[in-house]
Amino acid sequence: MFSRTFSLFVSKSISRLLDILRIQPKKRALFTCFPDFEDQTFSMILELTKQSVPVVLLSDSLEMPVHWKKENLLIKIIKRNSAISFFYAKTSKYIFHTHGFIFSESTSHKQIVISLWHGIPLKKIGKELGNEMPRSKFGLVSSVSTSFLMKRAYSTPKKMPLLLNYGLPRLDLLENGNQGNRETGTRFIWMPTYRNSVIGEIRDDGLVGDLGLGMPISQLSKLDEYFFSRGISVEILLHPMSGATIPTELSAIHVSNFDRNSESLYRHLNNFDALITDYSSVSIDFLVTGKPIYILAPDFELYEKTRGFFEDFETLLGIRVSKNIDDFIAELDKGIYDFQRLEKALNKWHDYKKNDRARKIWESVSKI
Numbered sequence: 001m002f003s004r005t006f007s008l009f010v011s012k013s014i015s016r017l018l019d020i021l022r023i024q025p026k027k028r029a030l031f032t033c034f035p036d037f038e039d040q041t042f043s044m045i046l047e048l049t050k051q052s053v054p055v056v057l058l059s060d061s062l063e064m065p066v067h068w069k070k071e072n073l074l075i076k077i078i079k080r081n082s083a084i085s086f087f088y089a090k091t092s093k094y095i096f097h098t099h100g101f102i103f104s105e106s107t108s109h110k111q112i113v114i115s116l117w118h119g120i121p122l123k124k125i126g127k128e129l130g131n132e133m134p135r136s137k138f139g140l141v142s143s144v145s146t147s148f149l150m151k152r153a154y155s156t157p158k159k160m161p162l163l164l165n166y167g168l169p170r171l172d173l174l175e176n177g178n179q180g181n182r183e184t185g186t187r188f189i190w191m192p193t194y195r196n197s198v199i200g201e202i203r204d205d206g207l208v209g210d211l212g213l214g215m216p217i218s219q220l221s222k223l224d225e226y227f228f229s230r231g232i233s234v235e236i237l238l239h240p241m242s243g244a245t246i247p248t249e250l251s252a253i254h255v256s257n258f259d260r261n262s263e264s265l266y267r268h269l270n271n272f273d274a275l276i277t278d279y280s281s282v283s284i285d286f287l288v289t290g291k292p293i294y295i296l297a298p299d300f301e302l303y304e305k306t307r308g309f310f311e312d313f314e315t316l317l318g319i320r321v322s323k324n325i326d327d328f329i330a331e332l333d334k335g336i337y338d339f340q341r342l343e344k345a346l347n348k349w350h351d352y353k354k355n356d357r358a359r360k361i362w363e364s365v366s367k368i
Contacts, residue, residue, distance in 0.1 A: 025110055030092035032058045032080070033116070034099045035240055037065050039170035039266045040116045044096060047169070047358035049074040051366075056088045065261045094365065100134035112368055114138045114361075115161060116169065119281030120146070120349070122316060124308045126153030135159060138365055142167040142284065143351040149310050164365075165351055169358040173266035174288050176355060185273020185291075186232050190253070193280040194239040195299075212245060214278065214299035219325045220247070226329050227252035234276070279303060283319060287346045288353065292337045295321045296328045318345030 029048055033041045036059035045055050055075040062077050078085045093111055095101055098118045107113060115136035126133040133154050139161035141147040147163055154160040195212045213220065227234050228251040236246060237256040246255045258268055266285070269275075274292040277283050283293050297303065297313075300323045304313070314321040319341070322328035352360070 025091050025093040025108060026054075027094075028054045028056060028088075028092040029094040029096060030056045030058065030088050031096045032101055033097060034118070035260070036060060036080075037068065037260065038098070038118075039173060039264055040098055040118065040168060041096070042068065042264060043169035043172050043266075043358045044116065044361070045073050045075055046071060046172075047362050050359075051362060053094075053362075056092060058085050058088075067261070067263050097134065097136075101136075112137045112365060114365055116140060117150075120168070120284050121149050121153065122281055122284070122309055122313065123279055124310060127155045128152060128308070128310065133159070136161040137368070138361075139163050140168060140361070141165050142349050145348055152310060164361055166357045166360045166364075167350055167352055168285065169361060170266050171285055171288055172355045172357050173264055174285065174355075175270045176288055176290070176353065186230075187272050188227075188232055188234045188274045188276055188294075189256075189269065189272040190234050190236040190276040191280055191282050192236070192239070192278050195303075214297070214303065215325070217247065219298065220253070221250070222325055223328075224250040224253045226332075230332070235272070239280070279307070279309075279313070283317065284349050287342065287349055290339075290342070290346075292339075293319055293342065294328065294331065295319050296325075297321055298324055318348050 029044075031041050031045070036057070041057065045057075048055055049071070052074065055073070057075055057077050058080040059077050060080050062079060064073075064075070064077060068075075078088060089095070089101075090108070095107065095111060095113045096116055097113070098116045101113060113134075113136045115134060115138065117140060120142050125131070139150055141150050141163045142165070144165060147165070150163060151160060192213055195214055232252060234253045235256045235258075236253055237258055238246075246253070248255070258265070269286065270289070272291070274294065275283065275286045276294045276296055277286075278295060278297045283295065286293055295314075295317065300313070300321070310316065320331065320338070322331050
C-alpha cells in the first residue's frame with residue numbers, strides 16, 4: 001500500500017512540475033494493455049505506424065510476436081513497472097490502455113489518456129459492480145443506441161470520457177460481410193468466456209463445475225456427438241483468463257492450436273463459417289462479418305446471479321440465446337439461419353461499418 005501511494009504521490013508531483021514548467025510531452029504513444037500483444041493494441045499500432053507516430057509498449061515480455069515483426073511496426077518494447085517505463089509514462093503525449101493505467105489519475109494536463117477497453121460491455125462493469133472506471137480523456141462505443149452501457153459504468157458524468165463512436169480498432173482486422181454466402185457452413189469456432197479466471201481479476205462466475213465451461217462433461221459429449229453426426233468441425237478457443245479444461249478424446253470438438261505469437265486472433269476468425277459463444281462481447285464484434293452467431297448459455301441463471309448484465313441479456317444482444325443443450329441443437333437443426341435478425345443486431349450495435357476505425361480514432365484523438 002505504501003509503495004503504491006508513494007508512487008502516485010511522486011507521479012502527481014512530477015506531472016505538476018511539468019505543467020508548471022510548461023514542458024510538452026513527446027508526440028509519442030504509450031500502450032499498456034492486457035494481454036500485452038492483443039488485437040486492440042495491434043490494430044492501433046498498425047495505424048500509428050502509418051502516421052509515423054513512435055510507439056512504446058509496456059510489456060512483461062520483451063519479445064515481439066512473429067506476426068507483429070512482419071508489419072515493421074514503429075515500436076519500442078519496455079519492461080512493465082521498470083524505471084524507464086515510468087519515464088515514458090511521464091513524457092508520452094498519448095497513453096492507450098485496455099484495463100486501466102496506474103498513473104491515469106496523475107497525468108500531466110498535456111497528456112491524453114485513451115481507454116480502448118477490451119470489449120463493448122454486456123456484463124456489468126464499473127459502477128454497476130461497485131468499482132471505479134479508469135479515468136480517461138477518450139473512450140470507445142460502437143453505436144449511439146448502446147452508448148448508455150459505457151455511460152452507466154461511470155460513477156459521475158464528470159468522470160466519463162468523451163465517447164468516440166467508431167467501434168473497436170480490432171474490428172479492422174475482420175472481413176466485412178459474408179461474401180454473399182448465406183449458408184451456415186461446417187467450420188465453427190467456439191469462444192466461451194471464462195467462468196473461473198486464473199489470471200487478471202480472479203473470480204468465479206456461473207457454473208464452473210469440472211470443465212469451467214458452464215456445463216458438465218455429459219453435455220459436452222452430447223454436443224460433440226451431434227457435431228460429429230452433422231459433419232461440423234468445432235475449434236474451441238478458450239479465453240486467455242480461463243481455467244477451463246477440455247477433454248482430448250472428443251471427435252468433432254477440438255482445442256484450438258491457434259498461436260497468438262504467429263497470427264492475429266481477429267484475422268484468424270475470418271477462417272470460420274460461424275461463431276459459438278455465450279456472454280463474451282466477441283459476439284458483438286463478429287456481427288460485422290455477417291456470418292451466423294450462436295449463443296449457448298447453459299448456466300445462464302447462475303451466471304446472471306454471479307456476474308449480472310446491464311439489461312435483459314437476449315434483448316440487449318439482439319441474438320437468440322439457447323439456455324440449454326437441447327435448445328441449442330434444435331436451433332442448429334432448423335437448417336435456416338435468421339440472417340434478418342442478425343442484420344438488425346448489426347445495425348443496433350454498429351453505426352460505423354468501414355474498416356478504418358483505428359484511423360478515425362486517431363484523427364479524433366490527435367486533434368486535441
